[in-house]
Amino acid sequence: MRPSTMATYSTALEVPSLPPNITCAPVDNTAENLIFGSYYILVFLLALNGNSLALWIFSRQRGTSSPANVFLMHLAVADLSYIIILPLRATYHLTGGHWPFGEIPCRLAGFLFYVNMYASIYFLACVAGDRYLAVVHAVRSLKLRQARYAHIASFSLWALVTVAMAPLLVTRQTAEMNGSTVCLQLYREKASRKALVSLGVAFIPPFLATLACYLLIIRSLRRGSRLEPSLRLRALRTIGLVMLIYVVCFLPYHASRATYILGYSLDLPCRTQRALALANRLTSSLTCLNGALDPLVYLFGAEKFRGTLQKLLCRGQAAGSSATSGDLKGTHESSVSAKSEF
Template sequence: MAGLLQTNVSLKNISVEQYELHSSCQMSPSVQHQNVLIPTIYSIICILGVLGNGLVVFVLSHSSSRKTVANTYILNLALSDLLFVLSLPFWAVYYSFDYDWIFGKLMCKLCGGLLTLNLYASIFFITCMSIDRYMAIVHPLKAQRCRNVCRARVVSFIVWFAAGLASVPTLIFRDTLAIGDVNACVIQFLSPSWFVGFALMKNILGFLLPFAIITSCYCSIGKHLLTAPGLDKSTSNLDKVLKMVGAVVLAFFFCWFPFHMLTFLDVLVSLKVLQLCSVSNIISLGMPFTICLGFSNSAINPFLYCFVGNHFREQLGGLTQTLSLGSSQKRGSFSTRLSSFTRKLSDLRDLSPLENEAV
């Protein structure tokens, strides 16, 4: 069955016409044991994503110091990633059943909508955090006037609304479709032009524009830290900030660039700019794995933005101390183990004295 559906019709926004176009080529055999490998990867991402993002949401929701601009964006980012990774078990079962969707039309739309919602919301919140860090470090005086929690909440609402609006086509057009002897969960656009427009919107709004903003912000931060007067350029704190800057940009790029590159190639195939079956084979074989790579960003985000951050560790430590005092008689309790984990995290050096609330 994996040979029948060479392209991941569940997760790739593909029209019926687009599926027929790929099917006209003599497709290369699918990766061996793909129906085992992909669900395994999804399961790992789901477990790490639920643990990481769940802990972030728990800590920031109960911490007395949660009302900061940075924490507002981090909390919303974690909520977006958590909602999405909770849908991964459905996609894992879908792969293991060789693209046979057994959960019905409503769950097909809902899981597809969560996928698209997270694709936009996650990247938009990362972009907001990048701009916030840029303002806090490069323009601290101006940031004191314009950075406040109320404004961050308004921006967060706008991000959720924009991401939800971008997910509407998925909710409308995604449906179950009988292909061969399976019921696939696909997007059935009215014409190939709808697919082209939807794919280009993902490329531009979901990658190119946010990546340009993120890169510009962190390049400016790095330049400021290297050239600002009064900063010791040899300090380990500065070195760690620069490494963090590089990690943020590289993680974003390497997680999402392969997926968006194959999506753009698929657009070229749809427009018949590329009519090589070899390109269609590359798209069909590579798309499931580039999707896995993109999804892994939801598991990486909490570790990248929170657990390496000094202020989040302080909030986690304060919260676990409170929990430990409330249940001191239970030495083997979850709070005790969490406190031990916090102490290990606290052994890491501070990220930066310059970001008073950025992480």
């Protein structure tokens, strides 16, 4: 970025003005930095505890893993990798927009953030596809829905997302200004129209696939599925929670990001520039909530996870656990596959 462009940053948070030919007066973002820094620390603690527990539980179920459990285990790995950079973001804000870690950590912070955000999005889509097969094509999909196929799909997704985000590692992302170092990669403050294409390709397919799968599941349940009422309710809760994660965590960011990219090269008033930059940072922070909300998906979406957690929390309630185990045996054939997931 040219020095003339760099002069448009705010001295407090050091965010660039969108048009390169307009200089906006610096503003005091002390309160904003404090809020963002505290928020990232809180989300980090919640997500770290929830996903660490989930990964430990899933790792104990390797011999009997279902496809859904495999996808959820990879989702927990993505979440943990996703949140390890949150302390760096918190430090950045709590030091008034100063990045003390250097160029390479700046690139890695952005790379890990976006690799694992999109990995999470695609694993949620995989969970949706597995749910669709389990509910709508329960018997016919038994051969397809095996743990080894889920692992193959998961590692393929990891490779695809990693390669797609690799360019983030090769471009300079720090800048010196007013005695402070700014990490542009944290909020992708550089933008170009070409980025719209990659943004759409990365988000729209998994989002539409997830939405389509859950609409088809809902239609199947309304038409009269052979699932028991309690399982039907669990399925609907899982559907609602996953779609809530998309609506709260991912959809606002991608809508805001597209607007930010479109406005980056325009001659916009300073107030509009700052509003777009703030929306970019705010919606980016919302994506982090995914790591704190995903443990609820494990709780509602994986029967074995829920059972193991109940044993950990209520060791004295063995009878309730036995009742759940017995309940799994007395269902229709077409609901066997779905019941193990819900």
